[in-house]
Amino acid sequence: MSCYNIQSINATATGQTLAMSKPVADTIESLGQIGSQNLGSIDLLPNIFGRKAVSRHALCAYFKQIKAGDTVFIQYPLYISYPAFWQVIHFLKYAKKCRLIFIVHDINSLRIDPTVGMRGMGHTNDVKRSLANEVRILRLASEILVPTAAMRDFLKTFNQISASINIFGLYEHLSNSKEIPVFPKLHKMVFAGNLNKARFLSQLNQSEFHYEIYGNKPSTFVLPSSLDYRGSYPSEELSSHFTGGFGLVWDGSSIDGISGVIGDYLRYNSPFKASMFLASGLPVIVWRQSAIANFVESNNLGLAVDSLAESESAIQNITDEKYNKLTANVRSFGLQLRQGVQFTTALKRALISD
Secondary structure, eight states: OOEEEEEOOSBOTTOOBOSOOHHHHHHHHHHHHTTOEEEEEOTTOOOBTTTTBOOHHHHHHHTTTOOTTOEEEEEEOOOSOHHHHHHHHHIIIIISOOEEEEEESOOGGGGOBGGGTBOOTTSOSOHHHHHHHHHHHHTTOSEEEESOHHHHHHHTTOTTOOSEEEEOOSOOOOOSOOOOOOOOOOSEEEEESOGGGOGGGGGGGGOOSEEEEESSOOSSSOOOTTSEEOOOOOHHHHGGGOOSSEEEEOOSSOSSSOOHHHHHGGGTOOOHHHHHHHHTTOOEEEETTSTTHHHHHHTTSEEEESSHHHHHHHHHHOOHHHHHHHHHHHHHHHHHHHHTHHHHHHHHHHHHOO
């Protein structure tokens, strides 16, 4: 039997058209290493009813090489219309009689926030409707891979989903370089990502702590002048601009804890920025109630805190001995992320499981 993979490569939940994200690109590369044949992006597959649906002819032509019993990895979600998404999965499951393995990047129903353009499955802001749409698709899976135990436990609450659900852990951050830099101990935090989702940054105008910020300037608020804004860089280049400190994994609108839908989503997901920081040699600061906090603390890869004030104090008072232990662990684990060890192992297990 053969295996294949499909994904969306140039769209997001906000409807933006972007270059292929590194998590998607790295997943394609790792799937290739276990023998999966990349069928590319299906973003242009919808071809009827204003690109809201897919003709039978287009489905048959696109998936013509797939045979009954083959395995198809789907990077979930696919950012095409919901009717087209359902058509694709239903066709592969029942017409092609494939084994479907979903690699779940996000459950969009858990992060619906119209203020930053985050929509649910089916381009809806109705959580109940979005969840029904997601479950209708995920119930067709043979196996589901998720990044955290919290996301696994959430999906297990839906009786319609009968597939085995397994955890792949923090995202890989593939790199040809195996040299992770050794940074001096610096009292600063680095934040990088979608700044529109990081409204908490607007509350740091009174902080004297050094915050280094990367990303496109937000359109929904103004960055305080006290922050050290460094601009925006492609993901493959970004880490080369880091000079030390701690990587901040935070979201939402508050510095005194996590608030808002986007912030609360940290209870379920594994933010890619955490992997980026660790693979770059930076220990991380995470919310104590986040899905990755236990992993970070138990593996001594950073600090779990309840507020940014707590993180500032912890960094200012960290001993050289503790910092050196943190960074040694980070470099060791970061090398695994650069090589994709943990993720590739999860893919191999999924491929050979019944």
